[in-house]
Amino acid sequence: MSDDSRPSPSAAPATARTAVVIPAAGRGVRLGPGAPKALRALGGTPMLIHAVRAMAASRAVSLVVVVAPPDGAAEVKSLLDAHALPERTDFLVVPGGQSRQESVKLGLDALPQGHDIVLVHDAARPLVPVDTVDAVIEAVRDGAPAVVPALPLADTVKQVEPARTPGEPEPVVATPERARLRAVQTPQGFDRATLVRAHETVTGDVTDDAGMVEQLGLTVVAVPGHEEAFKVTRPLDLVLAEAVLARRRLNDGF
Ligand SMILES: Nc1ccn([C@@H]2O[C@H](COP(=O)(O)OP(=O)(O)OP(=O)(O)O)[C@@H](O)[C@H]2O)c(=O)n1
Numbered sequence: 464m465s466d467d468s469r470p471s472p473s474a475a476p477a478t479a480r481t482a483v484v485i486p487a488a489g490r491g492v493r494l495g496p497g498a499p500k501a502l503r504a505l506g507g508t509p510m511l512i513h514a515v516r517a518m519a520a521s522r523a524v525s526l527v528v529v530v531a532p533p534d535g536a537a538e539v540k541s542l543l544d545a546h547a548l549p550e551r552t553d554f555l556v557v558p559g560g561q562s563r564q565e566s567v568k569l570g571l572d573a574l575p576q577g578h579d580i581v582l583v584h585d586a587a588r589p590l591v592p593v594d595t596v597d598a599v600i601e602a603v604r605d606g607a608p609a610v611v612p613a614l615p616l617a618d619t620v621k622q623v624e625p626a627r628t629p630g631e632p633e634p635v636v637a638t639p640e641r642a643r644l645r646a647v648q649t650p651q652g653f654d655r656a657t658l659v660r661a662h663e664t665v666t667g668d669v670t671d672d673a674g675m676v677e678q679l680g681l682t683v684v685a686v687p688g689h690e691e692a693f694k695v696t697r698p699l700d701l702v703l704a705e706a707v708l709a710r711r712r713l714n715d716g717f
C-alpha cells in the first residue's frame with residue numbers, strides 16, 4: 464500500500480465509545496402504499512425494532528439515536544418502550560427531515576458529547592449481522608476516518624444515458640470493470656468529527672454518508688459486507704427478509 468492510499472489517521476481512539484444514528488424517516492414509496500417503511504412489520508415486529516436490535520447487539524454500541532418520521536417521534540418512542548432492548552444501550556428519538564441526508568444530520572445534531580465513533584445505519588437494513596457491525600467499528604478504531612461494508616456485484620453494470628421518457632430504450636455509454644465495483648451497505652462507520660464536518664460542508668445530492676466524506680478528499684475504506692445486510696426497498700425484498708428471518712428463527716429453535 465502506498466503512503467497516498469493509506470487512510471488518514473482517525474481522531475477516534477481505540478477506547479472511543481460508539482453511537483449509532485438510524486435514519487428511519489423515509490416513506491418507503493418503492494415498497495408500496497402503507498405505513499412509513501421503518502414501522503412496517505417483519506416477522507410481526509416493526510422493521511425499525513429489528514434494526515435497533517441489530518445495532519444494540521454490538522457490545523461496543525452505547526447509544527442509538529433513532530430518526531423518526533417527521534410526525535412519528537411519539538409513536539417510535541412508544542415502540543422502543545414496548546420492545547425488549549439491551550439495558551446497556553441508551554436510546555434517543557428525534558424527528559427526521561425530507562431527505563435521508565437531512566435526517567442523518569438531525570440525528571447527528573442530537574448526539575451528546577462522549578461518543579467519538581458514529582455509525583449510520585438504515586432502518587431499512589433490519590437483518591445486518593452483528594459481526595458486520597463490529598467489523599466496521601474495528602476498522603474505525605484502527606484509524607480509518609470512514610468505513611463502509613461492501614459486497615462484490617453479481618450483475619454486470621452498464622452506464623446509460625437516462626431515457627427522457629420512462630420505458631424508452633436507453634443508450635449504453637460504458638461498461639465499468641466489475642471487479643473494481645462494490646455494492647455498499649450500512650452501517651457505515653466514522654470518526655465523529657469527520658462525519659460532522661462532512662454534513663456541515665457537503666451540499667448537493669448524495670446517497671450515502673461515506674460519499675460526503677469522499678467529497679472532503681478523505682479516504683474511505685471498505686470492509687466485507689454481508690448478504691443479509693440487504694436493504695428492504697421493493698416488495699420482493701420484504702419476501703426475502705421474511706424468509707431470512709424465518710430461517711434464523713428455525714435455526715435458533717424459537
Ligand atoms: N427523508 C428520509 C428518507 C429516508 N430516510 C431513511 O433512509 C434509509 C434508506 O432510505 P430508503 O431505503 O431509500 O428509504 P425510503 O426513503 O423510505 O424509500 P423510498 O425512496 O422508496 O421512499 C431508510 O431507513 C429511510 O427511513 C430517512 O431517514 N429520511
Ligand SMILES: C[C@](O)(CO)[C@H](O)COP(=O)(O)O
Nearest residue numbers: 563585647648649670671694
Ligand atoms: C446508504 C445506502 O443504503 C448505501 O447503499 C443507500 O445509498 C441508500 O440509498 P437510498 O436511495 O436512500 O435507498
